[in-house]
Amino acid sequence: MTTPIAPPPKKDPQQRTRVQTLPSGARSRAALGLTAAAAEGRFMLQVCAKCGTVQYPPRDACGTCLSVDLPWKDIAPEGRLIAETTVRTSTSTYFRERTPWRVGTVRLEAGPSIICHVHGDVARGGAVRISNRLDKSGQGVLFALPAERTQNMEDDPQLREMTANPKFRRVLITDARSGNALALAQAFAKAEASIIFVGEAEGWRPYPHRDELAAIPGVQLLPLDVTDTSSVAELAAEIGGKTDILVNNARFMRPGGILARGDTVFARDEMEVNYLGLMRLAQAFGPAMLGRGADGQNSAAAWVNILSVYAYSNLPALGAFSASSAAAYSLTQCLRAEMRPGGVRVMNVYAGPTDDDWHQPLPPPKVAPQALAKAVVAGLKDGLEDVFVGDVAQDLIDRWRAGPKILEREMSETDGGAA
Amino acid sequence: MSVQASNPAALLGDLALALVSGAVEVVDLTHTLDPDFPVIVLPPEFGQCARFRMEEISAYDHRGPAWKWHNFTCGEHTGTHFDAPSHWVSGRDVPNGSVDEIPAERFIGPVCVIDCSQGAKANEDFELTPEVIAAWEAENGRIPEGSWVLMRTDWSKRRGAAYLNMRDDGAHSPGPTPEAMRLLVDERGIRGFGTETVGTDAGQGAHYTPPYPAHFFLHGAGRYGLQCLNNLDRLPATGAMLIATPLKIRNGTGSPLRVIALVPNQGLPNKDAQ
Ligand SMILES: [Zn+2]
Numbered sequence: 042m043t044t045p046i047a048p049p050p051k052k053d054p055q056q057r058t059r060v061q062t063l064p065s066g067a068r069s070r071a072a073l074g075l076t077a078a079a080a081e082g083r084f085m086l087q088v089c090a091k092c093g094t095v096q097y098p099p100r101d102a103c104g105t106c107l108s109v110d111l112p113w114k115d116i117a118p119e120g121r122l123i124a125e126t127t128v129r130t131s132t133s134t135y136f137r138e139r140t141p142w143r144v145g146t147v148r149l150e151a152g153p154s155i156i157c158h159v160h161g162d163v164a165r166g167g168a169v170r171i172s173n174r175l176d177k178s179g180q181g182v183l184f185a186l187p188a189e190r191t192q193n194m195e196d197d198p199q200l201r202e203m204t205a206n207p208k209f210r211r212v213l214i215t216d217a218r219s220g221n222a223l224a225l226a227q228a229f230a231k232a233e234a235s236i237i238f239v240g241e242a243e244g245w246r247p248y249p250h251r252d253e254l255a256a257i258p259g260v261q262l263l264p265l266d267v268t269d270t271s272s273v274a275e276l277a278a279e280i281g282g283k284t285d286i287l288v289n290n291a292r293f294m295r296p297g298g299i300l301a302r303g304d305t306v307f308a309r310d311e312m313e314v315n316y317l318g319l320m321r322l323a324q325a326f327g328p329a330m331l332g333r334g335a336d337g338q339n340s341a342a343a344w345v346n347i348l349s350v351y352a353y354s355n356l357p358a359l360g361a362f363s364a365s366s367a368a369a370y371s372l373t374q375c376l377r378a379e380m381r382p383g384g385v386r387v388m389n390v391y392a393g394p395t396d397d398d399w400h401q402p403l404p405p406p407k408v409a410p411q412a413l414a415k416a417v418v419a420g421l422k423d424g425l426e427d428v429f430v431g432d433v434a435q436d437l438i439d440r441w442r443a444g445p446k447i448l449e450r451e452m453s454e455t456d457g458g459a460a
Numbered sequence: 461m462s463v464q465a466s467n468p469a470a471l472l473g474d475l476a477l478a479l480v481s482g483a484v485e486v487v488d489l490t491h492t493l494d495p496d497f498p499v500i501v502l503p504p505e506f507g508q509c510a511r512f513r514m515e516e517i518s519a520y521d522h523r524g525p526a527w528k529w530h531n532f533t534c535g536e537h538t539g540t541h542f543d544a545p546s547h548w549v550s551g552r553d554v555p556n557g558s559v560d561e562i563p564a565e566r567f568i569g570p571v572c573v574i575d576c577s578q579g580a581k582a583n584e585d586f587e588l589t590p591e592v593i594a595a596w597e598a599e600n601g602r603i604p605e606g607s608w609v610l611m612r613t614d615w616s617k618r619r620g621a622a623y624l625n626m627r628d629d630g631a632h633s634p635g636p637t638p639e640a641m642r643l644l645v646d647e648r649g650i651r652g653f654g655t656e657t658v659g660t661d662a663g664q665g666a667h668y669t670p671p672y673p674a675h676f677f678l679h680g681a682g683r684y685g686l687q688c689l690n691n692l693d694r695l696p697a698t699g700a701m702l703i704a705t706p707l708k709i710r711n712g713t714g715s716p717l718r719v720i721a722l723v724p725n726q727g728l729p730n731k732d733a734q
Contacts, residue, residue: 245498246626269495270515295505306507398504 042192043161046201048209048235049338061334061384062135066178071099074113075173079181080426084118084173086153087111097153118171120147122163122185123154135177142199147171147185157183158199162191174203175424177334177384179377195422204424205343205386207232210285215267215322217241219290220397221347223250224410226257228418235339238280240265240291242272267291267318277325282333287326288345288417291318294399298360311365319346319369323376334384343386343421346373347413350391350434353441354448356455377426388420393433403456406432475722482725487700489689489719490540491616493532497539497688498624500658501631509535512716536714542706543660543675543685547713551679559712564705566684569651571608571702571721572600573695576634580613584625585664586634590643600697605649608702611636612692615656624658635662638673645677652704653678654686654719686719695721 068076071087078085087096091108095116102109125145131137145159147169155171163169168188176182184203187194195206212229214222217239229237237260244264255262263280266272267289277284293314295307302308323344330341351363352370370389377387394400396407408431420428429435440448478484491497499509512534518524537543545551546558556562574596579586588611593603603609613634615623625632635657636644644650653660653674660674670676678685686704701722706715 243496243498245496245621245623246501247621264496266495266511268511269513271495304507310508 043194043197045193046196046209046338052336058333059335059337061177061382062138063178063382063384064133064135064176064180064182066180066381068180069099071101071111072181074099075181075183076175076179077181078113079173079175081428082173082420082423082425084116084171084183085113086116086151088114088116095149095152097149097155116149116151116171118149119188120149120151120155120169120171120185122146122159122165122167122169123148125159125163125165139198139202145185147183155183157185158203159185160187160194160200161197162187162194172423174200175386175426176203179381179386179426201338205286205388205421207234207286207418207421209233209235210339210342211236211238211280211283212286212288213238213240213280213284213326215240215265215287215289215318216291217251217254217262218243218248219292221290221395221410221413223254223257224414225288225290225417226254226260228411228414230257230259232418232422234259234286236261236283238263238284240267240276242266242268242291267321268313270321273321273325277329281326281329283339284326284330285333285339285341286343286345286421287322287330288347289319289322290347291315292347292349293365294349294359294362296359296362296399298357302361308361308365311362312368315362315365316368316372319372319376323372323379327376327380330385331380331383341383341385343388344376344380345388345390345417345421347390347392347417348373350393350429350437351452352391353437354445354452356452358456386424386426388417388426388428390417390420390428390430391434391438392430393437408434479722485723485725487691487694487721487723489691489695489702489721490717491688491690493534493539493716498658499535499538501624501626509537511535512538534716536709536712536716539716540688540690540719541686541714541716542704543679543687543714544706544712545679545682545684546711547685548672548675548679550676551682554679554682557679557682558710559706559715560708560710562684562706566651567705568701568703569606569608570604570698571610571695571700572596572603573610573612573692573697573700575612575697577612577614577693580615580634584632584634585662586613587662588634588636588640590637590639593640593643596697603644603648603650606651607648608652608654608686608704609644609648609650610654610686610689610692610695610702611656612695613656614693616688616690616692625663629664630666631658631663633657633663635660635665636674638668638670638677641673641677645681645683650683652684652686654689654704656689656692657687659687660685685714689719695723696726699724 089103089108090110092106094105122145128142129140143159146154148154169185170188172184172186173181174184207229212234214225226237239262241262265276291314293310333341349366352366355363373389380387392408394403394407396409416428416430429438493512495512514530514532517529519528544559545554551557661672665672704719706717
């Protein structure tokens with residue numbers, strides 16, 4: 042079992058906040074395939090299309106037959122720890138600050154032996170499950186976990202470096218009025234977040250779940266409207282230095298594409314909330330989070346965007362909304378690049394139709410708020426960058442990867458539930 | 461208004477002196493344009509009035525070393541604002557119906573303040589009726605033609621959710637009945653009608669016939685509306701002058717504006733409160 046982490050003490054105001062150092066982030070183009078897979082929490086390696094050899098480490102030509110046709114495939118994660126060592130000193134500043142650090146060699150049942158980080162609960166010579174994680178540099182690294190769950194295993198210090206576990210962290214959910222705010226707050230409370238700040242826009246008009254939200258232990262409702270720069274700046278001034286995980290669930294959507302609407306009023310609202318709202322939050326909260334990536338157990342850890350999967354391919358029935366989602370998606374790529382030096386993960390959670398008023402005429406399947414919230418917390422615990430929630434989102438991204446142009450044509454014949 | 465200006469220049473000179481001496485006070489009837497000030501809320505499938513928003517362009521910094529300025533955005537009907545006749549379907553064909561077309565002299569006029577604050581305190585759906593107007597006239601005389609008429613409710617003192625007072629069946633705030641509006645517009649010939657609430661109509665104004673009677677009758681007859689007014693408790697029932705000049709927006713149906721009143725200083729209790 043892992044020694045459970047203790048609630049972090051209050052910050053010593055006389056000590057300099059520890060600066061984030063990073064493990065080496067350089068990778069060959071071939072090796073970035075591991076990073077792409079880790080972004081979704083998939084353990085993938087190249088498998089030679091010609092001879093079937095599983096490749097490790099990633100390379101440009103098959104080690105057996107020299108074929109260059111090496112597609113990335115999901116690999117069975119089972120293996121056995123065949124050698125291990127505990128690093129006590131290192132030339133890398135990042136690792137020197139974090140020793141002792143356990144590494145080892147695992148023989149995979151799928152064939153190759155791999156070098157990997159090793160969880161503290163893995164026994165010498167024990168059975169392991171390989172997990173592909175993003176490290177603080179945002180690069181894919183292989184991590185050997187015990188084959189069976191062990192007690193408090195999430196609290197392993199090496200694993201916690203690879204994840205954004207909400208336990209003992211302070212979360213900001215940006216939009217209390219959203220239909221998923223309640224489920225998100227409940228999920229974070231269950232995940233032992235220490236404080237759950239929830240931003241509340243337009244306190245001068247009521248919304249149905251306010252009392253229930255306010256009653257969740259740890260929830261603090263604070264004024265925040267992502268369309269109002271002064272409100273975002275004020276809240277960041279108050280709590281920016283103790284926002285460890287920011288979940289941007291603010292969203293504006295109305296059905297319709299271009300021609301039926303005939304004006305830009307809703308389109309502007311969509312851009313104000315979905316795109317500029319994200320920009321305002323990032324400008325206000327980003328710098329403080331960037332500076333607190335290594336600030337102890339409750340360091341700044343992750344920025345979560347809840348996005349429509351139609352960011353990838355426009356659904357004409359929700360055409361203007363899709364366009365604002367695409368703009369937001371593009372901005373998250375910029376944010377991810379800018380937050381990476383601070384070791385702060387930017388995680389996008391994509392959903393198709395969600396179970397709310399604006400998708401009410403649409404038939405199932407729809408993503409329930411609880412399912413979305415569960416995916417957010419699970420994604421943070423796994424340290425992911427991309428999460429696709431529900432069948433619609435998963436199916437769409439699969440089709441997008443297979444052929445975006447084909448998908449574009451298919452989308453024009455998809456019912457978006459626009460009444 | 462019984463003053464006959466035999467010599468307009470002397471009259472204006474006297475006014476200037478009175479403004480300097482404080483014998484005539486200037487009362488600001490305007491709320492601050494604030495991002496968090498409530499606006500009217502429509503069902504979400506309709507377009508909404510934009511909230512007031514402000515973005516800094518520079519603040520004596522690398523974006524502009526010696527100057528500070530902002531861009532702001534809002535709707536025509538955001539904050540303390542003016543409603544032109546073209547705002548309502550009943551006023552769509554009224555000549556000079558948009559803010560840029562209204563002759564400037566229409567913006568200034570004597571003002572009658574009907575104090576409904578006690579009624580509104582007891583009943584959030586308090587109605588301004590012909591009976592209330594009759595009682596006011598019994599005390600203050602007949603409402604002169606061309607007057608601004610303001611309905612004082614002290615609603616401007618409410619904060620947060622209490623202002624719109626929105627519930628599952630809509631907003632609850634005081635306002636005029638259709639009969640009262642017909643009396644004011646058709647029989648008294650008023651210039652315009654103003655309130656402290658978010659609209660000239662009651663929160664439940666949709667349920668009258670016609671719906672939203674203040675908007676319907678005022679604008680159908682080419683008269684004006686003022687809403688989200690402030691400090692009406694600092695005005696006398698009669699004897700003040702209201703100045704309400706909207707922005708000159710081409711084809712504008714309304715505009716945020718600074719509303720002020722010139723008030724004779726007769727030792728009114730709130731002189732130092734501004
Ligand atoms: Zn091969």
